[in-house]
Amino acid sequence: MIRFIDERWADILFRSYQHGSLVIQSLILATLIGVGIAVLVTTYRGLSPAANAISAVGLTIPSFALLGLLLPFTGIGVVPSVIAVTFYAVLPILRNAVVGLQSVDGGIIESARGQGMNAMTIFWRVRLPLAWPVIMTGIRVSAQMSMGVAAIAAYVLGPGLGPYIFTGLSTVGGANALNYAVVGTVGIIVVALLLDALLVLFARLTTSKGIRA
Amino acid sequence: MTENHTDTGAQIELIDVVKRYPGQENAAVDDLSLTVPAGETVMFVGPSGCGKTTSLKMINRLIEPTSGQILIDGEDVTTKDATELRRSIGYVIQGGGLMPHMTVAENIGLVPGLLKWEKRRTRDRADELLDMVGLDPSTYRDRYPRELSGGQQQRVGVARGLAADPPVILMDEPFGAVDPITRQRLQDELMNIQAELHKTIVCVTHDIDEAIKLGDRILILKQGGRIAQYDTPEQILSAPSDDFAADFVGSGSKLKQLSLLRVRDLELVRPVTCRVGEDVDEVVARAEEAGEQSVIILDERDRPLEWVFLRTLRRHSTVTDPERELHTVVDHRSTLADALDSMLVSSHGGAMVTEGGRYIGVISYDTVTEHIRSAQNGES
Structure with a gap:
């Protein structure tokens, strides 16, 4: 095992970096999409059941199946991986963003209107900052989930640590099968923990001291 | 106005x-x-x-x-x-x-x-x-x-x-x-x-x-x-x-009319005052000369600190800051109703009056009741 890692040190590091990078970029995309949809849903209340249904159904689609469906349109490589990871990452963020935005006290909003803030200012300066801790929790859940989804993206030859696991599985009984699988899995766990720590720090820095728990 | x-x-x-x-x-x-x-x-x-x-x-x-x-x-x-x-x-x-x-x-x-x-x-x-x-x-x-x-x-x-x-x-x-x-x-x-x-x-x-x-x-x-x-x-x-x-x-609109009158509309009395750090014997002598049982302690900015009986004051040799929260202080713009409220918890039958935080005198229970009595007589 030690020799296995020793021989592939640079490759493992590079793949870990790719894995993390894929997840982070997809997360950023997913946050924009999730919060954007949440704003629509909380503005036009009629959309709320539809959004709930989509996020519930969305989570039941196996990621394998989604990747398979994407293949004819996007080919193999990075693009289908990003789409798949983003797709799943949106769902928890969307759900938390809706809850977060809806739970902002109506009295605060009216107070803000009464001071002469328009809808846009209220969103950026009142609703978003107040919903932010809840949205950040959604982003952290998404980040953990995306680590696993990103591994599956190896199926479409995506980047990251996924191919190690696949190699391990497809050569079961072979010389390095266990090594591949273990290094791939543990690598993903380490990257996931690092990212979570980063997100906790980021959440602290971006949440007002006045509402920090 | x-x-x-x-x-x-x-x-x-x-x-x-x-x-x-x-x-x-x-x-x-x-x-x-x-x-x-x-x-x-x-x-x-x-x-x-x-x-x-x-x-x-x-x-x-x-x-x-x-x-x-x-x-x-x-x-x-x-x-x-x-x-x-x-x-x-x-x-x-x-x-x-x-x-x-x-x-x-x-x-x-x-x-x-x-x-x-x-x-x-x-x-x-x-x-x-x-x-x-x-x-x-x-x-x-x-x-x-x-x-x-x-x-x-x-x-x-x-x-x-x-x-x-x-x-x-x-x-x-x-x-x-x-x-x-x-x-x-x-x-x-x-x-x-x-x-x-x-x-x-x-x-x-x-x-x-x-x-x-x-x-x-x-x-x-x-x-x-x-x-x-x-x-x-x-x-x-x-x-x-x-x-x-x-x-x-x-009901009780007579009583409510007390909310229309301000403390500053009535005459204030001015009991003996002293400051933190003064010699107690001197202060007591001053108060007794004026025929009073109690004095008001002020701080260096003329804010009232406490209204004490002489027997309490005598426990120390110099006047000290009692460091208690005062409940018997009203602003000179307060209503008589609020002032009466404050007086009820006072053992001195009155409330200290301030203007912008500074002590200006005392409104006594007797002054207020006297005022109500004369107002009633005036009406009937």
Whole structure:
């Protein structure tokens, strides 16, 4: 095992970096999409059941199946991986963003209107900052989930640590099968923990001291 | 009011204002017409559902009237952009309505910020207002609302309403969420501020005593925003227009008239005072010469610290700061009702009176009862 890692040190590091990078970029995309949809849903209340249904159904689609469906349109490589990871990452963020935005006290909003803030200012300066801790929790859940989804993206030859696991599985009984699988899995766990720590720090820095728990 | 002052307020006029919600048979506010003179405080009172809050919110268009006109300083509010209009009207709500994620200074600077004031000017203004509402700027400006007590939050709410120096201030049950003692202090402070600034204040309350205390005029509303009576507190107490108004003012209107009289209207007595650090024997000699049993201790800025009996004072050789919270101090603008309240917990049969925090004398229980007796004799 030690020799296995020793021989592939640079490759493992590079793949870990790719894995993390894929997840982070997809997360950023997913946050924009999730919060954007949440704003629509909380503005036009009629959309709320539809959004709930989509996020519930969305989570039941196996990621394998989604990747398979994407293949004819996007080919193999990075693009289908990003789409798949983003797709799943949106769902928890969307759900938390809706809850977060809806739970902002109506009295605060009216107070803000009464001071002469328009809808846009209220969103950026009142609703978003107040919903932010809840949205950040959604982003952290998404980040953990995306680590696993990103591994599956190896199926479409995506980047990251996924191919190690696949190699391990497809050569079961072979010389390095266990090594591949273990290094791939543990690598993903380490990257996931690092990212979570980063997100906790980021959440602290971006949440007002006045509402920090 | 006969005092010489310049009103910084603006006149508000409501003309045939109607608010009807779709699907409701009766209008929430039916044909309300009303003039609020510039620089006066008008209190809206009435049972819940009478449309007092709806009427208030139509002035800054948080609720749009169905028909009718609202003029501020002769200008129809519907001709202005709603958010622009609201920046020119102070708005104070129950509990303060502070933004929990902003500091005290950021909350106060909200409207100046929207009006694109310079940062420095906004900051200075926040400090100035904190001072005005009795909070030390250096201690409080960087705190968050949750680090403040209810009364302090409410003070910041008032400061925020005043921030951009608006001619009109709307208040929606401003002191409804604080305990009675704090409420009384906040009311006194608001009266002090208003005596200086002369804004036009429209204030909704369900507390008739608060209305009598703060209002230059009181508007009593019935169901559907119909006016039961619109008059000065004196008139409303002595000549309610109908049974509804009489019921609303309630019994004990003699007692309520105490809310119309201010401490400064009565003569104050001046017992012996002393300062922290003075020699007790000297102070006692002075007091006994004046034939008194007790003295008032002042600090170096003339603020009252305690009112003590000589036997208590004798326990030390020099006068010391008792470091207790005082409950028997009233502002010279306080009502007699509040003063009586304070006296009831005093063992000296009186309350110390301050002006801007500085001690100016004592109002005694006897003075107040004497005044009530002579007022009654004068009437009958």
